[in-house]
Amino acid sequence: MADAIETRRHVILGTGGTIAGKAAQPGDGVGYVAGQVSVEDLLASIPSLVGQPLEIEQVAQVDSKDMGFALWQQLATRVAFHLNRPEVDAVVITHGTDTIEETAFFLQTVLRPAKPVVLTCAMRPATALVPDGPQNLVDALAVTRHPGAQGVVVVCAGQIHSAADVSKVHTYRVDAFDSGDAGPLGCVEEGRLRLFRPWPTACETGSCDPVALQRIQSVQALPLVMLLTSHADADGTLVHALLSRGESASGPAVRGIVVAGTGNGTVHHALEAALLEAQAMGVRVVRTSRCAHGPLLTHPGQLLTVARSLTPVKARIALALELLEV
Ligand code: ASP
Numbered sequence: 001m002a003d004a005i006e007t008r009r010h011v012i013l014g015t016g017g018t019i020a021g022k023a024a025q026p027g028d029g030v031g032y033v034a035g036q037v038s039v040e041d042l043l044a045s046i047p048s049l050v051g052q053p054l055e056i057e058q059v060a061q062v063d064s065k066d067m068g069f070a071l072w073q074q075l076a077t078r079v080a081f082h083l084n085r086p087e088v089d090a091v092v093i094t095h096g097t098d099t100i101e102e103t104a105f106f107l108q109t110v111l112r113p114a115k116p117v118v119l120t121c122a123m124r125p126a127t128a129l130v131p132d133g134p135q136n137l138v139d140a141l142a143v144t145r146h147p148g149a150q151g152v153v154v155v156c157a158g159q160i161h162s163a164a165d166v167s168k169v170h171t172y173r174v175d176a177f178d179s180g181d182a183g184p185l186g187c188v189e190e191g192r193l194r195l196f197r198p199w200p201t202a203c204e205t206g207s208c209d210p211v212a213l214q215r216i217q218s219v220q221a222l223p224l225v226m227l228l229t230s231h232a233d234a235d236g237t238l239v240h241a242l243l244s245r246g247e248s249a250s251g252p253a254v255r256g257i258v259v260a261g262t263g264n265g266t267v268h269h270a271l272e273a274a275l276l277e278a279q280a281m282g283v284r285v286v287r288t289s290r291c292a293h294g295p296l297l298t299h300p301g302q303l304l305t306v307a308r309s310l311t312p313v314k315a316r317i318a319l320a321l322e323l324l325e326v
Pocket of ligand 1: 016017018019034062063064065095096097098099121122123
């Protein structure tokens with residue numbers, strides 16, 4: 001029995017971000033370069049983790065503002081590989097805060113893992129007077145050890161957020177994430193979890209969804225889905241530019257447009273006219289809201305589809321994956 005416990009492993013995948021950032025001055029919380037410290041060195045700097053059965057892999061070293069499909073493909077492949085190993089209980093991913101909600105949503109949609117996949121991050125670089133990364137990493141590992149934990153979650157500032165609900169809502173505060181009306185899934189206090197809601201849903205066969213993974217592995221790029229915002233004075237200029245981009249006999253290169261509408265997903269009439277033209281040409285158009293909170297409430301007679309409760313950036317991923325039939 002002791003052997004069985006000792007051979008259980010957690011895998012930590014590093015992708016960069018502020019958690020691995022370095023500044024020239026320890027007091028500098030903004031003038032740093034993200035993705036400088038290896039995930040191995042990050043873990044070695046946390047005394048309580050030394051000697052634990054952790055496997056470490058540096059998948060990338062990027063500022064997550066530069067995140068994209070090629071890295072998501074690589075990350076999903078590595079996560080699936082490790083989750084499929086019977087001796088691996090969980091995967092933790094260190095990531096930048098800027099796009100962590102997009103990566104979490106992508107991984108949850110594609111993999112629906114039956115084991116926990118915990119993304120964590122920091123709002124202060126590793127060189128800060130008081131870096132927040134080490135505590136977030138310790139909390140992330142506490143989440144992975146919780147019986148019944150599953151699915152993709154984000155852990156930051158003592159809170160656990162589900163991939164579907166989390167958004168970065170503050171540019172600077174250490175507590176930068178919010179799960180809107182749903183609220184966090186739980187919190188971590190001195191290594192103990194208090195759960196408020198169920199874990200994200202998982203696939204029913206195996207440790208993650210092999211079909212969706214194969215589909216994203218078989219393409220070079222996601223179908224082109226662009227994101228536009230409705231605002232005062234909005235018009236059709238950008239839609240028309242998109243429609244003429246790479247136009248061929250089979251239609252425009254752009255396959256989808258997500259519009260971040262005002263309020264309950266309303267769109268300026270001049271922009272809406274252009275979006276309806278795009279829709280008539282076969283481009284999938286999806287309405288979301290630029291409001292931070294609240295679902296879109298539909299009513300009869302609406303001409304553009306709505307993404308009921310997804311933020312614009314997550315609706316872009318959902319539509320691209322849908323066009324790929326994931
Ligand atoms: N720009 C950084 C990144 O997302 C910010 C962070 O990590 O918090 O990688």
